[in-house]
Amino acid sequence: MRAHPQLPWRIGLTGGIGSGKSTVVAMLQALGAPVLDADALARACTAPGGAAIEPIRATFGPAFIGPDGALDRDQMRALVFAQPAARQRLEAIVHPLVRAAIEQACAQIRQQGRSDCVVLDLPLLAESPHWREQVDAVWVVDCTPETQTARVLQRNGWPLAQVQAVLAAQASRAERLALADVVLDNDAPTTLAQLQAQVQRAYAEQRHQFGL
8 A cells, every 4th residue: 555645545446357357447437537557557557668668679689579569468468377487577577657647647637636546457456566566555356266267268269278377367256355454356246237236336435535
């Protein structure tokens, strides 16, 4: 949690693959909450000409930069699954750039008076203490690993082994829940209407707790 909170208040939203986090993001946006997507900011850093490209080239070699000048995501994904230390080296490059972009965006939101509460979409919140220090409250979109697996198999068409590998690389359900200030239950057979009701209630309660 932030040591010295200041406006805008920050809700850190996380959840494992297949949890329904993107659906919750859309619901929060419909309620008027600005959402800053850490993954989108990371992709911008690793796009052609992005601030992370040259440090990645220097750290991992030119083979990890594609012909278009962007990060070769397939190559990097294979490396970080095989070598956990490689993930740490990549995060040491990308995360500070993403944090700086978040700080800049929050400052703009504050200056423009757009909102007194923002949502940070942080897939790796549970995996990284750095992200936890950026937020005032942690929201977890929760479901069982079995539900996650079924959804990803249906949505992505991946082999079961690939889905299991991704789940194993992410924080466990217990690790995410241990950090949660708010838990949104999206396990089967939760309906969209039921999930939306949870989101609306939690957002109103959270704003009240923040004194907004």
